[in-house]
Amino acid sequence: MINEKTNVSENQQKFMAASSTLEGTDAKFSFGELSSEQEHSLGQGFYRLAKLHYDKADLDKAKENFYKALEKTVYPQDAFATLKIYGFLIRIYSETLDNNKANEFIQRAGDLVEKFSNDLPTLGAEFFYNVGMIYTYKADFDQALDNFKLSHQKAGLENEPELKAKALYAMATACYHKELYVEAISWLDQLKELLTILTKGYLKGSMHVLYGHIYKDIGEYALAMTHYDEGMRLLQQKNCWNLYGNILLGKGVTLKKMGEYNQALSLFQLGKNTINKNYKRLISLYDDQVADVNDSSVDLYLDRHNRLIHEKSIGSIDFKHRFVLLEILFLLAKSPGKAFNKDDLSKFIWKEEYNPLIHDKLIYTSISRLRKLIEPKGTSRKYILRGKDGYTFNPRANVRFHKEEEVSGRKIIGNIEINTPV
Secondary structure (H helix, E strand, O other), rough: OOOOOHHHHHHHHHHHHHHHHHOOOOOOOHHHHOOOHHHHHHHHHHHHHHHHHEEEEOHHHHHHHHHHHHHOOOOOOOOHHHHHHHHHHHHHHOOHHHHHHOOOOOOHHHHHHHHHHHHHHOOHHHHHHHHHHHHHHHOHHHHHHHHHHHHHHHHHHOHHHHHHHHHHHHHHHHHOOOOOOHHHHHHHHHHHHHOOOOOOHHHHHHHHHHHHHHHHHHOHHHHHHHHHHHHHHHHHHOOOOOHHHHHHHEEEEEHHEEEEHHHHHHHHHHHHHOOOOHHHHHHHHHHHHHHHHOOOOEEEEEEEEOOEEEEEEOOEEEEEOOOOEEEEEHHHHHOOOOEEEEHHHHHOOOOOOOOOOHHHHHHHHHHHHHHHHOOOOOOOOOOOOOOOOHHHHEEOOOOOOOOOOOOOOOOOOOOOOOOOOO
């Protein structure tokens, strides 16, 4: 049914012809009276209209027209077109947090692939790409990656550069989920080179967003922001807004990891206020991020993963090269009110039996350096207290621990984001 290479004006003429046939009929349309060619053309029209609404972030109208396009598909010739529509609907239902419907279409996609594999004389690049997507929906990223690699290989043999480009992006995404960041960047670099000769604006924009996610996760924040900005620029050129909220979220999380909490909150509020209300998954991620940092009563915000500490009066404190001090801080802060003596500190921090000749000075110096970093000047001890039983973290201090990547958005229904190309 759906052929991306079909002449647009020819499709428009066929669609208008089919539409004129329907004039004066019931509002539900009597499609049975159309010729097979008109049915085919009408299905293409609904599909293109659905994609237009999808790109403009109107999920209700996109879903409505994808269903109409789905009604026009005929097996087996439209099997891949059907899988594409299933993919879009899975993304829409994932974004609107309709778990049951998302899983229903994941199951339908799997059943169709299994049936189609028995009927196809040969299995080509597009088949393995769709199999990879189904494994992605099921969070089996190992199997997804294997099938995307097969798709990429066969796309080269079949001289299908557009499918090869999609497979490269899909392989990078699977590696990202598996936290194989070096390999993910390698696939994206190959995609970047291929896109110098292909005109695929949406895919190019999505590529830069994925670059941003990867560099954010590995702590290359300047590179992450550069790629997010480039992704935004490309998608603005295409007037494609279904990526807008994801890019703002990525930039905001990057700023948060840099310790720029006020700027991060500004982006979170902007994103939440501008995205479509149907983007329930994305809105929930914004809510999580805002709640993670936006509490004026918090004295000390601790982000162990990125070795960043934010003190209410001092601001951001960089612990990147102070591993021992960070370990002491988290040991004490995780158990406020509990005393840790020299034996405890030697065991938990240095993994050694306490030796006064070695550890007395080491402990004293480390605690002193830690206090200088986190204790506001001109105040009495606010966080780390010393008693007869050892060192204690003040139980009256209001401390918040960063939610370790559970707010990153990676764990979602169908394991796919709405901005991921179908």
